[in-house]
Structure formats: C-alpha cells, structure tokens
Amino acid sequence: MSCSQTILDYGLRSIGIGERLLPKTDLNLCQQFTLIGSGLIWNVYFAFFALLIGFFVANALALAKASPSPWLRKPADAFIFLFRGSPLFIQFFVAYQLFVMLPRAGIEVFGMTVATNWLTKAWAGALVVLILNTAAYSAQIFYGALMAVPKGDIEAADAYGLTGWKRYRRIIWPTMMRLAWPSYTNEAIFLFHATTLVYFSAFPAFRQQGDSLYYASYFAGQTFNPFVAYPIVALYFIICTLILIGLFGIVNRRLNRHMPGATRKLKYRPQLIR
Amino acid sequence: MFASCADPASLEGLSWLMCYLTSGKHLLFYASFGTVLLLLIITAPIALLFGFGGAMASRSPFWPLRWFGKIYTSMVRGVPDIVFFLFVPIALDQGFEWMRHQVLCDSDAPVRQGNDFVVCAAAKLPLSASPPWVHDVYAVFLAVIAFAIVFGAFAANVLYGAMQAVPRAQLETAEAYGMNRRQVNRRILIPQMWTYALPGLSNLWMILIKATPLLFLLGVEDIVYWARELGGAKTSAFSYPHPDWRLYYFLGILVFYLLMTWVSEKILGRVTRRLSQGQATLAGEAQRKAGAL
Numbered sequence: 291m292s293c294s295q296t297i298l299d300y301g302l303r304s305i306g307i308g309e310r311l312l313p314k315t316d317l318n319l320c321q322q323f324t325l326i327g328s329g330l331i332w333n334v335y336f337a338f339f340a341l342l343i344g345f346f347v348a349n350a351l352a353l354a355k356a357s358p359s360p361w362l363r364k365p366a367d368a369f370i371f372l373f374r375g376s377p378l379f380i381q382f383f384v385a386y387q388l389f390v391m392l393p394r395a396g397i398e399v400f401g402m403t404v405a406t407n408w409l410t411k412a413w414a415g416a417l418v419v420l421i422l423n424t425a426a427y428s429a430q431i432f433y434g435a436l437m438a439v440p441k442g443d444i445e446a447a448d449a450y451g452l453t454g455w456k457r458y459r460r461i462i463w464p465t466m467m468r469l470a471w472p473s474y475t476n477e478a479i480f481l482f483h484a485t486t487l488v489y490f491s492a493f494p495a496f497r498q499q500g501d502s503l504y505y506a507s508y509f510a511g512q513t514f515n516p517f518v519a520y521p522i523v524a525l526y527f528i529i530c531t532l533i534l535i536g537l538f539g540i541v542n543r544r545l546n547r548h549m550p551g552a553t554r555k556l557k558y559r560p561q562l563i564r
Numbered sequence: 565m566f567a568s569c570a571d572p573a574s575l576e577g578l579s580w581l582m583c584y585l586t587s588g589k590h591l592l593f594y595a596s597f598g599t600v601l602l603l604l605i606i607t608a609p610i611a612l613l614f615g616f617g618g619a620m621a622s623r624s625p626f627w628p629l630r631w632f633g634k635i636y637t638s639m640v641r642g643v644p645d646i647v648f649f650l651f652v653p654i655a656l657d658q659g660f661e662w663m664r665h666q667v668l669c670d671s672d673a674p675v676r677q678g679n680d681f682v683v684c685a686a687a688k689l690p691l692s693a694s695p696p697w698v699h700d701v702y703a704v705f706l707a708v709i710a711f712a713i714v715f716g717a718f719a720a721n722v723l724y725g726a727m728q729a730v731p732r733a734q735l736e737t738a739e740a741y742g743m744n745r746r747q748v749n750r751r752i753l754i755p756q757m758w759t760y761a762l763p764g765l766s767n768l769w770m771i772l773i774k775a776t777p778l779l780f781l782l783g784v785e786d787i788v789y790w791a792r793e794l795g796g797a798k799t800s801a802f803s804y805p806h807p808d809w810r811l812y813y814f815l816g817i818l819v820f821y822l823l824m825t826w827v828s829e830k831i832l833g834r835v836t837r838r839l840s841q842g843q844a845t846l847a848g849e850a851q852r853k854a855g856a857l
Contacts, residue, residue, distance in 0.1 A: 483644035528642035
C-alpha cells in the first residue's frame with residue numbers, strides 16, 4: 291500500500307473519517323506518522339479552545355481576585371487554589387465521575403430538559419476541565435501582572451480624566467497583558483503539553499479516536515518498540531511548540547510596540563511557573 | 565482487621581463503615597499513599613543531582629560535555645513530560661534486557677523478531693521465577709528513573725539560570741584572589757546560587773508533587789489504581805457491596821494533594837525567608853532593614 295493511500299485512509303482517522311480498523315500488522319513508518327499526526331488534531335483542538343475560553347475566564351478571575359469585596363475575592367481565591375493545588379490528572383478523574391453521576395435523561399431546568407450526556411465524552415468533558423485548569427493558572431499570572439502595573443500609569447490616567455471601565459480598557463488591561471505575556475506563553479505551552487493526558491485519564495477514546503500520544507502508545511504496544519512511535523510524537527510536539535511560540539511572539543510584539551528600545555524578543559525559557 | 569468484622573453482612577451503619585474502611589484492600593490503599601511519598605523522597609534528591617550535573621555540564625568548557633548538557637536541559641522544553649514517562653521505562657527495560665542478553669545468552673538470534681522483543685529466560689528482568697515483590701520494586705525503580713530524568717532536566721534549567729544569576733563581580737573577585745575554577749565553583753558559585761534557584765526549585769517541587777499520580781500510567785499500584793479498584797461498584801458477591809463510589813475516592817485523593825501543596829507552600833515560604841538572609845537581593849535587604857529598626 292502506498293503512502294498516499296495510507297494518508298487518505300488514516301489522515302482523519304482520529305475524527306472518525308476513513309478506515310475503521312487501525313493497522314495491526316506490518317506497521318510501517320508512513321502509517322505511524324499519519325495516524326499520530328491525525329491524533330494531533332485533538333491536541334490542537336483541546337489546546338485552542340481551552341486557551342481561547344480560558345483566557346476570558348482568567349481575566350474575570352484575576353479581577354475578582356483583586357477585588358476589595360470578599361464576596362468576589364474569596365471564591366476566586368478558592369477556585370484558583372483548588373485547580374492549582376491539585377494534579378490535572380486527578381481533576382480529570384473527579385470531573386469524569388461527576389459527569390457520569392449526572393442523570394442520564396438530563397436535568398429539568400424551568401421545564402426544559404438540559405442534556406448532560408455529552409459531558410461524559412472527552413471532546414466536551416475534558417475540554418471543560420482544561421478550560422477551568424488553564425483559567426486558574428492564567429488568572430494567577432494575570433493577577434500578578436495586575437499588581438505590577440506601574441502606579442504612574444494609573445495616576446496619569448486619572449489626570450486625563452479616565453475612570454472606571456475606560457481606564458481599565460485603555461490603560462490597565464494593555465499593560466497587564468504586556469507584563470503577563472511571557473509567563474502566559476509558558477502556561478500556553480504547558481497546557482498544550484497537558485492535552486496528551488486526556489485519553490490516559492478517565493475519558494475513554496470513542497471508537498479508538500484518540501490524540502497523538504494515544505496512537506503512539508497503541509503503536510508502541512503493537513510493535514513492542516518504543517523507539518519509533520514516541521520520537522515521532524516528540525517531533526510533532528517540538529514543531530507545534532515552536533509554532534505556538536511564534537504565534538505568541540507576534541502578539542508579544544504587538545503588545546510591546548510602543549515600548550522604546552525596540553520590541554523585546556520573546557524567548558522561550560521554561561520558567562516552570564505553573 | 566477487627567474480630568467484629570468477621571461477618572460484614574450483619575453489620576450496619578457506622579460499624580459497617582468502620583469495618584469497610586479497615587478491610588485488607590483499604591490498608592493497601594492507605595499504604596499506597598506511602599508509595600507516593602516514598603517516590604517523592606527518593607526522586608527529589610536524585611532529580612536534583614541530575615539537574616546539578618546537567619547544569620554543570622552545560623557550563624563546561626569542554627564542548628561535547630557542554631552540548632550534552634544543553635541537549636539534556638532543552639529536551640523537556642518542547643516535548644510533553646508524559647511522553648517521557650511512557651517512553652523511558654520501556655526503553656530502559658529493553659535496554660537492560662538487551663545488555664543482559666548480550667552477556668548471559670549464548671544464542672545468536674536477534675532480539676527483535678518482527679513485532680516481538682525476545683531475550684532468553686536468563687536475561688529476563690526481573691527473572692520470571694522471582695517473587696512478586698521483586699516485580700513491584702523493579703516497576704517502582706523504573707518509575708523513579710523516569711521521574712528523575714524528566715525532573716532532572718527541569719532542575720538543570722533552574723540551576724543553570726541560578727548559576728548565571730550569581731553576580732559576575734563575585735566570581736571575578738574570587739579569581740582575583742587567585743582561586744582556580746574548581747575553587748570558585750565550590751566556594752563562591754554553589755553556595756551563592758541557592759537563593760536564586762529557590763523560587764524555581766519550589767515551583768519544581770510543586771510540579772513534582774502534582775506529577776506523582778502519573779505513576780498509575782507506569783503500572784505501579786498507586787493511589788489512583790486503588791481508588792479505581794475500590795471505588796468501582798461492588799455486587800453482593802463481595803463482602804462489602806456498594807454502588808459506584810469512585811467519585812468519593814478521587815475527592816479524597818484531591819484533598820490529599822491539596823493538603824500536600826498547601827503544606828509545601830508554607831514550608832518553602834519559610835525556607836525562602838531563611839535563605840535570603842544576608843543576601844544582596846531585594847528580599848535580603850528588606851530583612852536587614854526590618855532588623856535594624
């Protein structure tokens with residue numbers, strides 16, 4: 291079987307398009323590259339939506355944490371502590387058990403039936419956990435940045451008569467983003483790497499539609515040879531991480547475009563700030 | 565465990581729960597918390613050692629060593645740690661068996677035959693005749709190595725950064741006093757770097773704590789394994805029948821980890837304060853001023 295045929299058969303296998311059965315015998319490099327690459331769709335899907343939605347949640351949480359009112363601050367603190375203090379792996383298990391326990395028929399809310407079944411599927415359930423997890427970590431980063439906004443900036447805004455939402459939108463938020471961005475890049479990379487955990491925790495892979503590491507461990511199990519499949523995943527992830535750094539670097543340049551001394555180049559130094 | 569627990573079917577309420585929570589399997593579940601702590605205690609110093617070696621290697625003037633250090637420290641940057649946790653134990657196991665195969669077996673047959681990895685019985689690790697606990701210890705041993713390699717690379721990043729952060733002037737002063745490279749390293753660089761390394765190392769400790777449930781993926785009978793085993797629904801064929809209680813078991817584990825990170829945070833906060841005493845940093849300066857008042 292030629293390689294292009296393999297790509298046609300298995301290129302979209304992870305989302306259920308193409309050949310139904312996974313290759314079992316005579317595994318060649320092309321099959322491994324194709325299937326593992328196809329699994330990467332899920333990693334990108336989880337990372338993209340978790341980061342996108344988590345970003346907004348994190349902004350709200352950071353503001354709540356900085357709020358003078360204990361009614362906002364305490365819940366935000368508790369939420370951040372809960373998700374930063376426990377392993378993501380355990381969070382997946384707890385969430386899955388919680389979702390399974392929801393009534394199958396759905397919950398009655400104001401006479402309408404809200405379906406809950408979809409939450410036990412990985413595409414939704416794991417995404418919810420990842421959103422909450424990254425929201426907690428990013429909120430801590432944004433909160434730190436918010437506290438580091440220079441006093442002079444805010445005084446200048448006051449002097450210009452900017453108050454409330456306008457002051458936040460035009461002065462505080464851009465500075466906060468600028469300060470938080472290097473750490474936030476770090477967090478995004480961590481989250482992207484954490485998406486490999488989804489199919490190794492409680493969430494089952496429906497019809498063997500899993501992520502790249504799921505297929506890699508499938509191949510390693512079939513061939514009993516870890517020296518091919520895992521390096522392929524590693525290669526894919528290195529490339530994706532570099533792309534991620536590039537994309538975040540573009541945003542970083544835009545955030546810093548008014549700063550003197552040219553734009554700071556975003557270097558990926560894993561500061562291990564998680 | 566208790567004599568009154570001999571017939572669980574006749575028990576009710578609190579005494580049932582008491583007997584249930586002290587059953588033999590539950591004692592194994594509690595012991596597995598010890599496995600997690602043991603892994604942490606063994607892995608942390610080994611990882612620190614690996615990290616120290618990696619950081620020293622990437623500062624070495626001898627280029628092959630420097631390259632090795634650089635590659636080691638940067639390998640965890642782009643690749644998820646879970647890949648290493650899955651890869652390293654199998655790779656090590658096969659590596660050991662291959663080496664033993666070369667020495668102990670007299671057959672010329674290749675080790676890899678199609679999709680099989682075949683070594684003779686004498687080269688198996690652990691030997692198939694050895695008792696079950698040897699298999700368990702071997703699995704934990706491989707897990708410790710895997711954790712040490714990954715977290716050693718993380719630690720090497722932190723320590724390398726800390727070594728770079730030690731003020732150059734201090735090292736130059738030491739050189740001016742006629743110390744050679746080794747003396748500068750031992751007397752000035754290493755004692756000075758800890759205050760710079762501590763924030764990174766504290767973070768690393770937190771990440772290490774939160775990585776311990778991944779032991780489950782390595783086939784070790786850890787807390788996740790027992791929580792799934794004990795929490796699953798039990799029919800009346802079992803002595804303690806109950807519905808699916810996995811949620812409560814996982815919530816218990818969640819609380820365990822929250823406690824661990826909370827306590828660690830408190831302790832590390834104290835160590836940070838202690839280490840910044842008398843240092844030429846902002847924190848050290850603040851302490852000096854507070855003391856002078």
